[in-house]
Amino acid sequence: MNRLSSLALILPMLFGNARAEAGALRDLLTAALEHPRVEAQERSVASAEAALDAATGRYLGSGELSASVSRFEDRRIVGPFVPYDFMALPADRELTRYSARYRVPVDVSGLIAAGRERARSDLAAGRLAEREASLLALHRALTACADLHALNLEAVALAKRGASLNRTEERVRARADLGDATRLELSAVESERAAHDAANARLSSALQEARARLAAATGDANADAPDMLTVPPWPAPDPDC
DSSP states (O other): OOHHHHHHHHHHHHHTTOHHHHHHHHHHHHHHHTSHHHHHHHHHHHHHHHHHHHHHHHHHOEEEEEEEEEEEEEEEEOSOOOTTOGGGOOEEEEEEEEEEEEEOOOOSSSHHHHHHHHHHHHHHHHHHHHHHHHHHHHHHHHHHHHHHHHHHHHHHHHHHHHHHHHHHHHHHHHHHHHTOSOHHHHHHHHHHHHHHHHHHHHHHHHHHHHHHHHHHHHSOTTOOOOSSOOOOOOOOOOTTO
């Protein structure tokens, strides 16, 4: 599978013209395509290609060309001899010989042809497995990246909510010190604070899990989701279908 063509199709869908963020995601996806699982499939395809070349060689046979040059101290006849024409004798001190050989296999039982077809099938299966591994690696990296990006946005929103909650809590406690706030208001603020802390704890755990999945997908322990990640629009249904 062509890695560059795969990335060229994916990146414009996610980032448009945001080159810096697209470059960051390209690095993540490139790392995902260099995962040991993908590289193992690539090595399997290379091995299957070599096996097919060997099987094709056995099926078609083999040939060879050779050339040799002999040098003599005196002139010798190096060409065809024509009687009664001694003046036209082809003589020289160097004699060049060329030869060609070709061996044709005799496949009486069909084993050689069957081996070639089996090698072709193995190569096709290997290429399919390589493409599947590449697509799965891209899917895992993109999914982990999108999840982490969503959690990062949620963390920003939660931080803003926490800042607003801090201001509200300060106002209510200040009013309580002055005797203007009721116990119900204090309980509501404390309940909201507890809910915020619980949400923050859940988000922290989810962020750790998402970073771990992204690190496993890309092989980079410090990988993080780039900004400006957008979800491509769902294609409109075809009215003719």
